[in-house]
Amino acid sequence: MDVASRALVEPLPDGIPDTFPARAAHFNVALATLYARASGRPSREAKAVDQQYLYPYEEKAVSDFLIQCGILGQPVRVKYIPAIAFSVTRHRPEADRPLKPPHYSWAKRFEKRRMELVIRKNKPQDWNRYNIYNKVVYWFEVIGAELHKPEILPENVYNMDETGVMLSMLNSIRVLVSKADMQRYRGARVKRTMVTAVECISADGRYLDPMIIWPASTHRANWTTHPTPGWVFACSDSGFTDSYISLQWLKQVFDPQTKCRAKNKPRLLIWDGFGTHETCEILEFCFENNIILCRMPSHTSHKLQPCNVAAFGPLKAAYREQVERMDRRGVGTISKQHFTYLYKPAREAALTKRNILSAWRGSGLFPFNPERVLTDTPKPPAKLTIPRAESVESQQYESMPTPATPVSAESLASLLNMIKLIPNDDAKRKEKLQQKVSNAALTLLAKNALLQD
Secondary structure (H helix, E strand, O other), X not given: OOHHHHHHHOOOOXXXXXXXXXXXXXXXXXXXXXXXXXXXXXXXXXXXXXXXXOOHHHHHHHHHHHHHHHHOOOOOOHHHHHHHHHHHHHHOOHHHOOOOOOOOOHHHHHHHHOOOOOOOOOOOOOHHHHOOHHXXXXXXXXXXXXXXXXXXXXXXXXXXXXXXXXXXXXXXXXXOOOOOOOOOOOOOOOOOOEEEEEEEEEOOOOEOOOEEEXXXXXXXXHHHOOOOOOOEEEEEOOOOOOHHHHHHHHHHHHHHHHHHHHOOOOEEEEEOOOHHXXXXXXXXXXXXXXXXXXXXXXXXXXXXXXXXXXXXXXXXXXXXXXXXHHHHOOOOOOOHHHHHHHHHHHHHHHOOHHHHHHHHHHOOOOOOOOHHHHOOOOOOOOOOOOOOOOOOOOOOHHHOOOOOOOOOHHHHHHHHHHHHHOOOOOHHHHHHHHHHXXXXXXXXXXXXXXXXO
């Protein structure tokens, strides 16, 4: 009942005349609205309810269904909502059923009416990377115990990871051309050769010299004509790292560049759970040189690895910018001999102290803040719980609270028992409880129609 309808039936205080102007002034309602309600004209809200495609209890069933699908990790696409609304009407009498689904724009209006729902875009993600909440919690328990040790200093905490860089991948760009120009592409010689770069960053904002892995059997001298002092080069047939290359990275890159700075204090190295990182030779070398290895759980590097969080993205963007510049100079094909010339300035532009510190901050490690990651990580599907209703057999009628609309067989049986205990002279209370039973039955029928569909 809206305010105007209530203003017509509620009694006025003593001393106020029972007239329309007096009621309008007392209840703060427009006089024209009060006259309209007295003449039988419904409110806009009531009229809108009568014109809606679904009844209120059916909308509640659809809303609960959509929320439950989201909790289980299978949210429903917006374009399917009208079909679901059509399905939920199957429990109605045949004369009351709509003949077709609502318009596709009905989903937007439905979202505005239901405050618990919101329309947004969801990106696809591998299930192995989706259900990682418990892994992330365990990771922060393990890494937190190590980082809080007094002998572990930020300048001795490192993260290593490999990233693939395509030699001549160009960006999509915005251009200003003639209206008559209908071309949507630009000519480019794309050579899909992937070079692997092994990078390592420290928690105090530094980065080590890289190891470059060529996709070849042997290394050629003309690939490294550009001066890159301190860089280490390796080759593999696949272009990716293996156990031997991982050991050589420790011996030739990590240990020489970090040992003097550590001053005999332990160095903590974080890397992913790739199998080539955990051979007996690698573990023995780390044990002998006071290097603590921390292996991240599987399928969590996109959330927990600082290099992936905020370092490799700017690095690849900077490299593509270098490729764009060379393309504008007329060099259409980027080969291996161009890589070091392009990759070196890209590293200097992207691996800044600000970006590196942002990477450690975004992964929740420095400063140590697990909630930075956990707030954006989907939790495991919630277990369905059925509310339990207390028995009313031993309760007195006077002490019975007004129950909620039942949602289980037990609570429904409890409500029916309560109705039996209400005296016949309390018809208003009995009618109120019977209405709850009716609402529960209608909602159950609507949900059942969705399940059948």
